[in-house]
Amino acid sequence: MKKIVSIFLIGSVLSLNLNCKAIQNANKSQKGAGLGVVGGAIAGGLIGGNIKGALIGAAVGGTTGAIIGRQMDKQAQKIEEVLPSAEVKRIGEGIQVVFDDKSGVTFALNSADLTTASKANLDKIAEVFTEFPDTDLIIEGHTDSSGDENYNMTLSNNRAKAVASYLQSKGVAAARMSVKGYGETAPRFDNATKEGQAKNRRVEIGIVANEQMIEDAKATKD
Secondary structure (H helix, E strand, O other), X not given: OOOOXXXXXHHHHHHHHHHHHHHHHHHHHOOOEEOOOOOHHHHOXXXXXXXXHHHHHOOOOHHHXXXXXXXXXXXXXXXXXXXXXXXXXXXXXXXXXXXXXXXOOOOOOOOOOOOHHHHHHHHHHHHHXXXXXXXXXXXXEOOOOOXXXXXXXXXHHHHHHHHHHHHHHOOOOHHHEEEEEOOOOOOOOOOOOHHHHHHXXXXXXXXXXXXXXXXXXXHHHO
């Protein structure tokens, strides 16, 4: 699992301070055009307006967190096996998956339509999500910086919704998914280049334990 990065220690240390603040800060931090939050772990983790912050903030910590982390290791490995071109990171007790122009789920300029190749790759990851039902999914859409800022916000939200809708059509429960668009506000690459712009037209998925997984982990350690 060469791409998977475990950051258990960060999650365990920070979760003690972040979880208690997450709810009160959530409204301030959600810059994107959101469609609501799935609840539980995700609601407690929406800090800083990004998936990494959400994953760290949703961490349970302790023995329970370690049990959850082992389950997430298995899921991350499965994702990497079916989608080796995607960027898969283990963060806290969750997983971050980044799809850019070279990793399977792409969008043309000014489009929120999924390509045939995108659908084929989402088919693969949908199978993993149905195999691990006790997780919730944060789905974020992003654009490059070309065009109007407000238009880009709407476009990014539509891209995230397109991914969520397709996953739902493949059997992933809608109740597991939270959808947000960030427009051009969170680039990962340099928008001054065509290559950077293409990479910024992306979708990211955060995977966190839902309440059932947390309760099962607590029961296991008892």
